Amino acid sequence: MRRRYPTQDHPLLRIGLTAVAVGVIGLFLLFPLATVFSEALSKGIAAAWEALKEPDARSAIRLTLLVAAIAVPLNAVFGIAASWAIAKFDFRGKQFLTTLIDLPFSISPVVSGLIYVLIFGLQGWFGDSLRDANIKIIFALPGIVLATVFVTFPFVARELIPLMTDQGRDEEEAATSLGASGWQTFLHVTLPNIKWGLLYGVLLCNARAMGEFGAVSVVSGHIRGLTNTMPLHVEVLYNDYQYVGAFTIASVLALLAIVTLVLKSLLEWRYADEIAATHRH
Amino acid sequence: MSLVVDSVAKCFERFPALNGVSLTVPQGAFLALVGPSGSGKTTLLRILGGLEFPDSGSVHFADLNWLEVPARQRRAGFVFQQYALFKHMTVEKNIAFGLTVRPRHERPARKEIVRRVEELLTLVQLEGLGKRYPNQLSGGQRQRVALARALAIEPRMLLLDEPFGALDAKVRKELRVWLRALHEKMGITTVFVTHDQDEAFALADLVAIMNAGRIEQYGTPADVRRSPKTPFVAEFLETGPQQNATVQPRALNGHS
Numbered sequence: 001m002r003r004r005y006p007t008q009d010h011p012l013l014r015i016g017l018t019a020v021a022v023g024v025i026g027l028f029l030l031f032p033l034a035t036v037f038s039e040a041l042s043k044g045i046a047a048a049w050e051a052l053k054e055p056d057a058r059s060a061i062r063l064t065l066l067v068a069a070i071a072v073p074l075n076a077v078f079g080i081a082a083s084w085a086i087a088k089f090d091f092r093g094k095q096f097l098t099t100l101i102d103l104p105f106s107i108s109p110v111v112s113g114l115i116y117v118l119i120f121g122l123q124g125w126f127g128d129s130l131r132d133a134n135i136k137i138i139f140a141l142p143g144i145v146l147a148t149v150f151v152t153f154p155f156v157a158r159e160l161i162p163l164m165t166d167q168g169r170d171e172e173e174a175a176t177s178l179g180a181s182g183w184q185t186f187l188h189v190t191l192p193n194i195k196w197g198l199l200y201g202v203l204l205c206n207a208r209a210m211g212e213f214g215a216v217s218v219v220s221g222h223i224r225g226l227t228n229t230m231p232l233h234v235e236v237l238y239n240d241y242q243y244v245g246a247f248t249i250a251s252v253l254a255l256l257a258i259v260t261l262v263l264k265s266l267l268e269w270r271y272a273d274e275i276a277a278t279h280r281h
Numbered sequence: 282m283s284l285v286v287d288s289v290a291k292c293f294e295r296f297p298a299l300n301g302v303s304l305t306v307p308q309g310a311f312l313a314l315v316g317p318s319g320s321g322k323t324t325l326l327r328i329l330g331g332l333e334f335p336d337s338g339s340v341h342f343a344d345l346n347w348l349e350v351p352a353r354q355r356r357a358g359f360v361f362q363q364y365a366l367f368k369h370m371t372v373e374k375n376i377a378f379g380l381t382v383r384p385r386h387e388r389p390a391r392k393e394i395v396r397r398v399e400e401l402l403t404l405v406q407l408e409g410l411g412k413r414y415p416n417q418l419s420g421g422q423r424q425r426v427a428l429a430r431a432l433a434i435e436p437r438m439l440l441l442d443e444p445f446g447a448l449d450a451k452v453r454k455e456l457r458v459w460l461r462a463l464h465e466k467m468g469i470t471t472v473f474v475t476h477d478q479d480e481a482f483a484l485a486d487l488v489a490i491m492n493a494g495r496i497e498q499y500g501t502p503a504d505v506r507r508s509p510k511t512p513f514v515a516e517f518l519e520t521g522p523q524q525n526a527t528v529q530p531r532a533l534n535g536h537s
Contacts, residue, residue, distance in 0.1 A: 170365035173332050176352050177359040178379035178434055188382070192369040274369075 036254055039247035051245035052252070056225045060233035061252065063144070067216075067229060068209040071148040075205050078149075079156025080198065084190065087164030088172060101157050104150055113147050113218025120146075139221030144229065147215035152205045159201030160194055167193055196274075199267065203260050210256055283307050284329075284347075284438065284470055289338030290494075291324055298324040299335065300494035306487065309468045311461075313481035316491035316517075322474045323362075323442055325491075329472060330359045330440050343437060355438075358431030358469075362443040364423045366415040372426050373398050373411035379434035401429040404463070421452040428460075432467070439471040445480065457484055478518060482506065490514050 008014075040048050051057060082101055086094060104112060118124050120137040130137060137143045171193070175185040191198075213231040220227040228236060230253050237246035284306040291299040299321045306312050314322035327333035328340065331352025340347040347355070367375050374381075376398045380389055389397065402408050405425035415423055424444060431439060444460070445453045461484055464471055475481050481488050482502040489499045490513075497517075498510045509515040 170361050170363060171367055174359065174361060174365040174367075174430075175378070175382075177330055177332065177355070177357060178382065178430065179353045179356070180378070180382040181353065184382045188378070189367055192367075 033254060036247055036250050039243060040251040042247075043244050047244050048248045048251075051242075051248040054245065056228065057233060057245065057249055059225045060228045060230045060249065063141075063228065064210050064230040066141070067144050067148050068206055070145050071152060071209045072202060072206045074149055075152055075156050075209075076198065076202050078153060079160060079201060079205075080194075082157045083160035083164050084186070086161055087167075088169055088190075098161070101154050101161075104153050105158075109151050109212065109214030110218055112150050113215035116143055116146050116150075116219050138219055139223065139227060141227070143219035144216050144227065147219045148209050148212055151212050151215045152208045155205035155208060156198065156201035159197045159204070163194055163197040164190070196271070200264065203264050207257050207260050211253060283342075284472075285339075285341045286325070286329075287339045287341075289325065289328060289335045289340065291321075291328065291333065291335045297494050299328075301338070302491075302494070302496055303338075304489055304496060304499050306470060306472070309470055311464050311471045311484065311486045312473065313485035313488045314472065314474045314491055315478050315481040315488055316476065316497075318476060319493075320491040321494040322491050326440050326442055326472060326474050329438065330357045331355050332359070356434055356436050358434060358436030358439045360424075360427045360431050360439070360441045360444050362446050364415070364427040366423055366426055366430070368415055370414075371411065372402070372407065372413050372415070372418070375415070375426055376401055376411075376429045376433050378430060397433060401433055404432070405429040406459075420448050421456060424448065424456065428463075436469060439469045441471065441473040443474055443476070445475075445477075453480070460484065490517060492517075 040051075082097070085091075086098060117138055120126055120130060120143065122131065122138070124138075135142075137146070171189050172185050175189045180188065211231055212229075213235075216229055217232055217235075220229065220232060222228055222232060222236065224233075224236065230249055234246050234249045234253070237243075237249065286302060286304050286306075288301045288303050289299055290297070290301050302321070302325060304312075314325060316322050324333060328335050329347070331350065334348065367378065370378070377394050380394050380397065383389075388394075398411065402411055405428055407422060407425055407429070410418065410422065415426065418426065428441075428444070445456055448456065457480060473481075473485065478490075482505075485502060487500065488502050488505055490497045490505065492513050498505055498514045505514065506518065509518055
């Protein structure tokens with residue numbers, strides 16, 4: 001019998017643990033995912049295609065992509081600004097700001113949505129003045145974007161703060177002493193050092209922005225063909241017993257998520273050397 | 282054109298880093314700030330570089346109120362302890378950085394920048410390594426890239442923070458000789474921080490021995506060695522080398 005390495009466990013234990021891990025992943029991740037696709041295709045590919053061509057479904061897909069296209073770049077900019085300030089400068093209230101950034105993670109998305117209804121809704125603080133100015137925020141695109149931005153705010157910042165803190169200020173100080181302006185330092189020194197972290201943050205932020213249900217549900221008003229995003233449309237269809245339609249839209253959402261992950265893995269694989277060079281950990 | 286530091290004080294969260302430091306450095310001199318860690322020498326260096334600001338006191342250099350000149354306009358070549366090279370740029374790009382970020386009307390032509398980079402690579406004896414990335418270089422080579430990068434901006438003053446701190450004993454000695462020769466050639470006012478009194482006394486025209494945010498003694502190496510003014514200085518001169526041995530793990534590893 002071959003001798004085991006000191007850190008290697010008994011074969012039976014290894015096989016057992018591996019089986020448990022595979023089982024858990026299969027049962028809780030792969031099986032539900034497969035169910036989504038198989039339900040979508042249960043009446044054949046033509047039925048799923050019809051469900052996709054339905055105007056309300058197309059409108060939901062368009063709206064979701066539009067909201068993500070607005071919310072994600074905004075949060076990328078906010079996230080970079082916040083982490084730059086927190087990691088590279090000392091100021092009073094820094095700890096408070098860090099906690100504030102985590103706030104959207106710690107409060108229920110439904111509450112996040114309600115906040116905006118309370119502020120901008122007809123009965124809300126700015127309700128009258130907004131109505132007089134003929135600006136619609138709640139039950140319209142701006143409200144959905146606001147709720148999404150709020151809920152997905154921490155993703156980029158959370159990814160960048162530890163990375164930028166770890167990288168320290170040396171390179172920025174060096175750039176400054178060599179005569180670079182703040183903007184030049186950011187563009188030529190800070191940004192290249194954080195671009196991978198930024199990319200992960202943006203991908204995660206995007207995945208959540210497209211998938212957000214709770215907060216968006218509160219502010220959207222569920223107007224079919226107008227303010228229903230994909231996750232909301234899935235719910236509407238499901239409650240109408242339109243399973244093929246519901247699961248088809250769900251499949252599109254799942255596919256978007258899978259494409260995101262594949263993209264991330266491809267980039268990691270393609271630029272492995274560069275990532276290793278710029279990350280210290 | 283001398284550097285005049287007058288009663289500079291600086292606190293970090295109520296911990297005093299500098300406790301009223303004054304000294305005058307003649308133009309073109311090579312000054313070493315020596316002392317144990319926490320004595321305030323790096324803080325003083327960073328104040329000279331504009332990376333830190335004193336709570337009180339003044340600094341004048343070349344007839345300028347130095348504290349009112351922003352860091353990026355001081356043209357103070359700063360060499361950091363961990364080099365702080367731009368990891369994602371080649372050696373050439375690192376060295377050229379200070380020239381390429383200049384406003385358009387002050388920026389040399391591309392050809393001129395290339396020529397200057399070549400010149401500096403030769404000066405720091407790194408010919409042919411311009412296309413490498415910092416992580417493909419040895420510690421001593423990185424150190425020289427950092428120096429070349431600082432020299433590229435034609436600095437009015439050169440500030441070195443423990444420049445040899447992370448190098449092993451042999452490389453240290455070689456670079457020391459080389460740096461002194463370079464200083465003779467360029468004649469730039471240089472301030473140099475070290476905890477190694479051997480290094481300070483071998484290199485510098487003037488040494489300032491610092492302790493707990495004060496200068497214990499300031500003078501030429503010969504004067505300080507001949508007549509230590511305070512018990513601290515006397516003891517520091519005696520125990521210095523042994524202290525060094527404990528803070529150079531890499532040098533020790535070489536022998537084990």
